[in-house]
Amino acid sequence: MLRKLSIVFLLILTSLGFIAGNVNAANEQAKQEVVFADAGWDSVKFHNAVAGFIGTHAYNITPKIISGSTPIIQTALLRGDVDVHMELWTDNVPTFEADMKTGKLLNLGINFDDDKQGLYVPRYLIEGDAKRGIKPLAPDLKTVKDLARYAYLFKDPEDPSKGRLYGAIPGWSIDKILYLKYEAYGLNKNYVYFRSGSEPALNSAFLAAYTKGEPIVGYNYEPTWLTGKLDLVLLQDEPYNEVGFQRGLTEARSVPVCIVANKQLQSKAPEFVAFLQNITQPAHSPRKRWRTLQIPNAPMTRLPSGSCSATPSCLHSGCLRISCKASTKHSKEIMLLQPTGFLAFPKKFRWTGLSPSTISSTTSTPPTPASSIR
Incomplete structure (x- = not known):
């Protein structure tokens, strides 16, 4: 009798393990890969890392980064090889208006415009x-x-x-x-x-x-x-x-730097798109907000396994507040603070509804930024 019960118990455990494995597999399969454009400069890397981290933990996406010059990135964005560009400097892309008229792209709003x-x-x-x-x-x-x-x-x-x-x-x-x-x-x-x-x-x-x-x-x-x-x-x-x-005859205006996505992202990750549409930064942000100092062999922030990596080999003073209101469920405000000065993900979060995983820093040399175009 005892042996029969043991066999039954073992079968139950095996079944539960099988079910759990299938659930985990299903969850993994449910994750949507979202490809971010990295055109090479510090601020776009930072915004990619922030959006990628939040997307991983709140919207069930797996971020991937593709680097390239703006013409290459723009072509990839139109084709759908890139899902989202967090910093598209609109005046510096001569085809921007024409590209928007194709209906293949979504302008999700202005990231910042005090540049x-x-x-x-x-x-x-x-x-x-x-x-x-x-x-x-x-x-x-x-x-x-x-x-x-x-x-x-x-x-x-x-x-x-x-x-x-x-x-x-x-x-x-x-x-x-x-x-x-x-x-x-x-x-x-x-x-x-x-x-x-x-x-x-x-x-x-x-x-x-x-x-x-x-x-x-x-x-x-x-x-x-x-x-x-x-x-x-x-x-x-x-x-x-x-x-x-x-023609080179005037000053450059303050460019609307927009978050632009391929239209397919709307059906692939609608909640994440809603989140991107509601990213806001303070108007007329002070120049000192980006006061950083590049140093060799600086700690490189790594996001949790399976996510993207933040770059920055730099120091950052002050704080940056990014407010995101995509829905009641995922409404959150993140205060990015770095007491140590490193431009990386902070130790202090004000995060409503979700508990972000611990982020670790490793001392490794960041990759050299790819040639890019503003």
């Missing part, structure tokens, strides 16, 4: 810096066109008879526009248009010059860790108009 881009110089170049013993070498430098009078300050190491103007990254849309400006304003007569080859190389050039208190002029944009850390001045330009901008 800037253009040619920057250190403030000490114009105003001096008494604490550092730096005199103002170009007190009348206010506009891009004024650069024509100051080429001698920015001597090109390879051709000292000309100045060096640091352009944007090869392959970025804005690089083509800046080069048109360089020619249209006659700066090609006394400047070399120098392409650094990568964003880290461009940032290193700014950092090196700034540390030494030397003149430098070149492309950059906000918000970024560099423009947050260094006191830079964006040179003025002609008032923006769309046609003029594309």
Whole structure:
């Protein structure tokens, strides 16, 4: 009798294990893979990591990251190879309006719109810096066109008879526009248009010059860790108009940076799409919010197994609040705080309805960002 009961008990346990296994398998199968676009800059990596983490734990998705330049990413987004771009800089994608009219894409709203881009110089170049013993070498430098009078300050190491103007990254849309400006304003007569080859190389050039208190002029944009850390001045330009901008004849406006998804994501992960539609950030976010410092071999934040990885090899000061209200069930507000300063996922969450898993940091070298385009 005892033996029969043991056999029955064993069969019950086996059955329960089989059922549990099937349930787990079903749950795994129910997870939807969502492909995020990584165009290479810090803020898009950060937003991918935040949305991917929340999506994993609240909306049953499995995030995947695909890297590439904006033309490649845009093509992949239209084809459905990429599901969502968390930071599509609309003015820098010439085909944006036409692509939206195809009906293949969903504009889920503005991620942020207080950005800037253009040619920057250190403030000490114009105003001096008494604490550092730096005199103002170009007190009348206010506009891009004024650069024509100051080429001698920015001597090109390879051709000292000309100045060096640091352009944007090869392959970025804005690089083509800046080069048109360089020619249209006659700066090609006394400047070399120098392409650094990568964003880290461009940032290193700014950092090196700034540390030494030397003149430098070149492309950059906000918000970024560099423009947050260094006191830079964006040179003025002609008032923006769309046609003029594309020809390099005006300033760049503050671009609506949108969250854009392939239409198929709506049927694949409707609740996650609703969540993305309700991401908001404070208007006119201060530049210091992105004040970060890239350092080698910085801790790399890893999300739980099966999820995406956050990049950032950088330091971050302050806090960033992202409010998300997709539904009553998943309504939440996340306060991202980093007492240690690392731009990574925080130890403190205000999270309604869900308990996020513990996030671990490992000391590994983050991957080199792929060439990208704003």
